Structure formats: structure tokens, C-alpha cells
Amino acid sequence: MVHADPAIDGADTADAPESDLAVARAATPRPIEEVAADLGLAPDEIEPRGDGVAKLTQSAVRSATASEPDGTTVLVTGMTPTPKGEGKTVTTVGLGQALAGLGESTAVAVREPSLGPVFGIKGGAAGGGYSQVLPMESINLHFTGDIHALTAAHNLLSAALDNHLHQGNEEGVDVRRVDWPRALDVNDRALRETVVGLGGPARGVPREDEFVITAASELMAVLGLAEDLSDLKTQIGRIVLAEDADGDPVTPDDLGVTGAAAALLRDAFRPNLVQTIEGVPALVHGGPFANIAHGTNTLVADRVGASLADYLVTEAGFGADLGAEKFAHIVAREGIVPDVAVVVATVRGAKRHGLEMWPADFDALAKTDPEAVRAGVDNVTRHVEIVESLGIPAVVGINVFPDDAESELAALESTLTDAGIPVARSTAYRDGGEGAMPLAELVRERAGTGEFAPLYDLDAPLREKVETVAREVYGADGVEYVDGADEDIDRVEAWGYGDLPVCVSKTPYSFSDDASLTGVPEGWTLTVREVSPSAGAGFVVVKTADVMTMPGLPAEPAAEEIDVDADGNLSGLF
């Protein structure tokens, strides 16, 4: 099966001559102990988990994160993407390989793929072509079990809450105000709205419930932002599961099950070490959503990478308006500050904006049209401005697709250059690290030339923080609160969460909250519909629309193509 769409925000490679699986199988991975040695990790500091996969030991994690990381952190972000993505993961992996090729000690950090999309529409997610992470079969199927551990911990909290209701409800939980869903790592729309606890007194208390995909669990965000196991427990303990009759939060600490949930996440908290197809160390760890959460691999993986390597290349979800902004205001405040950022842009992506096209028509986008590309560049430059406004030096990496016309690539490149923006093409999908060498040189040159500066102070009121992001990042004229969002904010501040950063959930397909507004929309107002605390993870989610937290399967799911033979060889996965 020819590779279709390798990653959340991954490279489109419909015309790729070889499948990712074929490329992966032709590779000769290094022993994982040797990869670990590149990071200065001794054999007893990693725990093998099958061929080419290891978890760092708890003591290796502790010693690597004991001090402030002194490596250079490169954040890979992007322009406003099409639904097929612009190739951030491919660029991340390729750039890491290129930096290693330049002789720099380098680690790559990316998210763990979720099983739901693998069996739904995606067919696997670990970069692609000659810039992928190995072993792709393992990474895409269960991997080291981190996401399963999150599912188990999440549903233990759910069961404890419903058990509390059943056993007398001492905390006075209001069954109409349970905020904690159940979680499964599957695409299953029938679980979006359910009723549980039916069947009489032996079967719990009836109430409405929903299931989210595990990647959307607040525990995923908690795992992603905890500094150490103590911090993990602190964060879990303060999650708002529900409200009591007085409208006060009910938490895992109230139910006495914080330690049990943390115990289930003990090993999941340790980063996973694998390698890129060129043998560069890769930390694949965590995978939160990029809208209701912060959308990047774990903080602990970043800290380990930036401590043990001279260069850490890490990726944030969607465009810079979402991923980079959240990285700056949520992740960087925890100690991982980007020294430079790559804004990934594509001919196709620019063309979409130049043609003011929504929804994306990929057949139409395949037609050569350098003028349309040029007309769409303002979207890219705006993302660059956002990154620079955070005090992070930015360069543009043009992820080259096989069918990009030279005239289009030149249009994109020259328009950016004319605007004074450093830009380099990358053919990392086709050529591996070699294809990202010019980008790596640019990254090295620009790294550390800025001074990181968040756009807002944490002690500003929530509305002010939302206003700052809306105006200064998204380019809105202002913010409107509807459907009780104003009352939500009052409640969140009353609960004492007013000093958390905000995590705005909006469409990734426009700077605005309306996916059909392409380019750099002006003269619009951000509409906020709901505000709720992710008190465990440590941010306040600001929703501009209903967010799909449980995907569905398509009419012909990828699962129908996936198979395993008598020898254990997988097929159809990629």
C-alpha cells in the first residue's frame, strides 16, 4: 500500500515511489545501546523494549533532568496547514539528521502516534520516507504501552468517581456536572454521547457520559507537562473531575486515588528512545492534542534531549498560531525555551491560501500555479512574525513535494527572501538528512540570536490573556464571549485558576476561528464559547467551537487493509 498521510500534520506523499514501510524495512538500524551511547547513556541507563526500542530508566531520567538543559532547542512549527499537513514531522526528523550530519550531537523529539487514527484514516505516523523514525511497526502498534497506561489511569479515575457516586456520594458530586469523560484509544463515534449506570441499583448511578480518545485525555497533557513523578502526582491530584453541589471542584485527591493513577503512569513517564532511519537518537514520548492541549511531545523528553545532546529538534502541532504560541506560553515556562524555530511551509499550503480555497481540493492544488503560491505567502510570513514576536528567531523550511514545480518553489522561496526572511528548501522525505543540510546550516546560524519573551504575564486576568493571544497572535479585532463563557471564566477565576496560561482551542486551518478565512484574515472577532480548567495540566482551555475529542471511522477504515501473516509480518499499516 502506498503511503498516504504519515503524521498528524505530516507530509503528504501520494506520489512517493516507495512506501514508508519498504524504506523502513530496507534500513539497517543501529543497536539501541549504540544510539543511547550517542547521548552519553550507559547500557544500564536504558531498558530494552523490543528491537530498537528502549525506555530510559528512572535514574537516567532523574540525572538527565537534574539541571537546566544547556543544549540548543530547535522548535519545528508551521504555516496554516491543509488537512493533509505540510510535513512538520518529516522536517523535524530530516533536520535532526542534517544537524547530526554536520557533526552536531543531536536528538529529535516527536509525539507518539495514537492507535485510533492508525486504524481509521492515517495508516501510521512516524515521519516518512528517508526522514522517519524506526521501528515504525512497533511505534505505530502499542509501542511501549504509554498510551495504554494513560487509558488505564484515566478510566481508573472514571471508575473511582462513579464508585463514589454509588457508595453514597460523600463529596456531594453533582451528577449533572461531571467533567471527566472515559477514554479509549480508538476512533469510535458511537461513544461520543452515552448514558452509563443503567440497570438498577447494582449497576451504579445513571448519568450522561462521553468517551474521548486517549490523546485528548487531560492525563495526556499532565504526562506531557510534569517535571518529575512528584509533580505528576501533584498535577493528577488537582484535576477537576466534577463539581459538587456547591459548585466546587471534586478532584482525584478528594477521592483518594491520585497515587493509584500515578502508579499506573510510573513507567509511561519515562521517555522512549528509538532512532531515525539514519540512526540519530529520537525521543518519542507523549502525544496531546494541539487544540484542547499543548500539542507537543513531553517536557521530560525535551529536557532529556536538550540535556544530553547539543541540539534538540522538537515539534509542535499545527501552525505557529497554535503550536508555537502554546509552546511559548505553556511549555517554555516550564524550562524548555526554543533558541530558534523552523516554520515549515509548502507550495501546496501557500497555494491554498493564494486561491482562498476552503475546503482544500487536492486535485486542484496539484495544478502548477506560481502566482497562487506567491499570493499565499503572506500566511507564511505572518507565522514567522508570530514566532519572532515571542523573541524566537525564525527560519522558513520549504518542505519539497515530488510534484512541486520549480517555478512554484522559486515563487515561494523568492517572495520570502524578498521579505527578508531566512529560507531553505528541504527534500528530507526523499533524501534524508542530506536534503535538509541547507536548512540545518540556517538553523545553526540563527539559533540563540533572539531573547525569548512571552506575550503575556501569568498574573494578568484570564480575559486579558485571551485578548492578547487573539489580537497579537491571531490578528483578531477583539474577543466575544457567548453561551455562558463569561460565567465560565468567572467560575474558573473563583476556583483559583486565573493565573494559569490559556490554551485556545480553535480551527488549525485559519488564523481565525473560521476555517474558511484563508491567508491572514482581518476585521474579525474571536468567539469564545466555553472556558474550562485543565487544572491538572496547568492551563485554562478556551474553546471557540465544539472540539471533536472522539474521532469516527470512515466508510472504509484503514483497519480493513491491515493484516498480519503467519510469520508475524504486518501489512497495510503504512
Place this chain on the structure above:
Amino acid sequence: MVHADPAIDGADTADAPESDLAVARAATPRPIEEVAADLGLAPDEIEPRGDGVAKLTQSAVRSATASEPDGTTVLVTGMTPTPKGEGKTVTTVGLGQALAGLGESTAVAVREPSLGPVFGIKGGAAGGGYSQVLPMESINLHFTGDIHALTAAHNLLSAALDNHLHQGNEEGVDVRRVDWPRALDVNDRALRETVVGLGGPARGVPREDEFVITAASELMAVLGLAEDLSDLKTQIGRIVLAEDADGDPVTPDDLGVTGAAAALLRDAFRPNLVQTIEGVPALVHGGPFANIAHGTNTLVADRVGASLADYLVTEAGFGADLGAEKFAHIVAREGIVPDVAVVVATVRGAKRHGLEMWPADFDALAKTDPEAVRAGVDNVTRHVEIVESLGIPAVVGINVFPDDAESELAALESTLTDAGIPVARSTAYRDGGEGAMPLAELVRERAGTGEFAPLYDLDAPLREKVETVAREVYGADGVEYVDGADEDIDRVEAWGYGDLPVCVSKTPYSFSDDASLTGVPEGWTLTVREVSPSAGAGFVVVKTADVMTMPGLPAEPAAEEIDVDADGNLSGLF
């Protein structure tokens, strides 16, 4: 926290002076490669999964199962238990250690613990004291992810079914006749009866649904009975998920997702290798229920063990009426025939029957009463008869508890001896293999002196097979079918599953279907309420009552005691 109840059917050790965790932590495990070498496995035939844990490679599994196993298979079964169990796992592990101590090449095979009970009431399950399996922390928390893989595969089938309904229902599934639940590895009574697919056309088709604990999933039974990956696929493909409008089965093959589910189970199918506290190789693999399924570790683990070691000690759930009968009629037909069986008996267990006590009052049972013990021995002898009626030589192993009085132990022992039954005491919990030496010698003496003979032919009609088990094993006067069970049987036979073995689901606390009938009940009739095919696993489930397939949490769940510290040390788990 003092050890309470280590296993499904595990030893009660309320008076144990040391916790299992303390004993486990004081042990010095051998490197797992060395343990593997005991079985003739080379380092590259196992895949390490953390300290002291490995999975056999696919090729090691294939080569070990290529021919009929020639080792001696010892089946550990038991008397009719109390709800705290009589110590079958402790006896299994201790006996394996004793056989190894006698110089025999030995492997132990037991089931994998489920997370649900660990966080509910159990507090861990891997034997106990000086007859436990290590590393207990890992085995009790996620282990190698097999059960999580089953959860994922199970819910993929569920999602595919609901997606099929949503996308037009080409197969004509009758939403009122969906037999496939969803599954989670948690104790959560609120999921026993649910409604899914609510919220309008974007959220699937509304229908009633239930969740089972993963151990109760038919996929667990399938994993337990498949010979190889091809067989696994065949079995998955024929699972009855639902009925169509004509009343015909709808299967994973019909939905085209058999391969995807098998792909998710590829690694779970490979047995896990660990060691006992004395360093004897232990295969911990699979964990099906012993009522609606066959209740023993996987066939593939047994085949591997009996091929690579001279002695395989394996365990079946509950008493011989359930575990041994199912082993004989379901497992042994697949090629693992017990050469000898140990019926585990206890003073407490016999006393319960002698006192005709139900429910069990453990304070009352603690009182010394040799007469009551003597009066209850007929329950033990009846289990011995059942085993012998299958052509399997039986010996009784008396699992000695710390507070058993010598007068009671002597009463139990002499009554059995007087009846001509070979018997030995075992203090394996306190003394490890040394405490099970006499039992091991007896086992060695009796092994291979019988000729295995199932009680029924597969081509007999279903009603005849049920009648045989009811009369010849349970001692019933006959069988009564109520609540449509007669129609169920007709349908199952019409579907072509009449030639499968039967798997009777009844209380483990009596030979009869009424837990309050102690000893060896006579003059009763087995009431069958529902009959349904586990067509994937290859048996027909015959239910005598509602079976609890999703446990609930108690008022004070074990989860409240479980914790992890900043160094990753667990507590409260055992």
C-alpha cells in the same frame, strides 16, 4: 500493607508475617537470559521487556511449538474453593520449584493478573510468599501489555461494528441483537449497562451496550486457545459479533477487520518469560475467566513449556469441576494433555463443607475443628474422582496455612489416605520449593500412569454434552432448560456450532449451580438459562445464571492504598 489475597483462587495469607512485596524485594532474581537458557532459549530468542521480563520471539515460539510437546504436564486444580481461594497459584509455583529442586528441568505456567482486581479488592496476583512469580510489580501493572492489546483489539471490533451500522449497515445487523460488548481492564460497575450512539446522526446509531472486563472478552479466550498466528486469525474471523435481520451471525470476517485485530494481538500472542522467586522459568500468559471461558493460561505457553522443559506445571481456575473439566474437554483436545493432576485442598476449605457453611465466615473457619474438616473431605475426594474419571492420575496437595492446627491437618490427610488417595502436605508459601518436595515426589511417581479419556465425543449433540458434564462431573440428576435456553441451543446448532465442546458457567462454590449446596450435593437438577457460542474460541457457553463480567469497586478500593514515590517505588500494591 500485609498481603491479603494474592490470586484469583490464590492463597489466603492473612497471618503471613511478611508481605509478598517484602519477600519479593529481598529476592535476587537471576538475569532473564540465564532463566531462558534453562529452557534452551538463546539470548536472541527472547526480547527483554524490562528487568527480569522477556517475550519469546516469534521464531522461538514457532520452533518450540513445531512438534508435539514431549514434557510431562502437571495440571494444578483444586477442591471447591472458598471465595478467598485455596492457594492453587502458590502450589503451582512451589511445586515447580520443588521439581526443579529435584533436578528436573521445569517450567511453570500461570495466568496474567488483570488490573481491575489489582485496584479493586485484590492487591496483586502472582502467587505469594516464597512461591511467587517475579517481578511482581511489573506483572501486576501493565506487564508486557498483553491485556492492553486485547482491550485495543476488542474495542476495534466494537468500533468497526458500530461504524458498520453508521455507514449504512450493509450486513443488515439487528441492533437489538448485538452480542459483542466493549471491554476495559477496570472494575467499573457503571459500565455494566449503557446506551451508546446518542446525540444524533453524527454520533452513530443508538443502542444498548455493555462493557466487560477485558479478561472476560472472547478475544482473551481466543488468545488462549490459538495454536499459531494463522489459527488466531481464523478464530477471530468467526467470532459472532451480532445477528443480522435473518438471525445469521455477523463476524469480523464479514466486516473485514479480522487482520487488523490480529495485527494488534501479534505480540500479545508471544508468551512472556519471567521467573519464580527461586529462579525457575515461569511463563505468565493470558488470563481468561474460568466460568464463561476455559480459565487457564494460554495453550501456546503450555506448548512452549512442555516442549522446552521436562516438566510443565500449569494451573486451571476454580475447582476440578470447572477448571480441570474444561482443561480436559477444551484445552487438552488442542494437544496439551495432563499427565498428572494436583487437587489442592485446605483445612479451611474442607471445614467449610464439613460445617455446611455458606456464605463463608472466615472468623468461624479459623476455629480449630478437626471433626468438621473430616466431614468435609468428601468434597475433596469427589474432585479427585472427577480428575481420575478423565484418565488423569490425581494426587492431593494440602496447602498448609500458618494457623492450621496439626489435628486438622492430620484429619484431612488421614481421611484422604484412608480413602486410598495419594496426598502430601505443601508449605510452599512459607518454605518455597523445599516445602513442596513431598508433593513433587508424589507427582513424579504418579505422572503418566493414566490414559486420558474425555467424557464426551465432540460430535454428540450439545444437549448430550451438557448432560454428560452435569451428571458425570457435577453429580446432577439431570438438566433443565429455561428462559429460552432450548431455543438458544437450536440456534447454535443451526449455525453449525453443535460440534464444539461446551463451557458451563456456574458458581465455583458448589458442585451444583447453587452456591449454598456444600459438600457433594445430590438430588438436584442443573438449570441452564442461556446458551451462546464463543465461536471464535471454539466452545459453546452454557450459562446457569447471570455471570458478572464487569466487577465493581468496593467502598474502599485497593486503589486508595496504592502509591508511587518520587523515586518510582510502588507501595500498597500487595
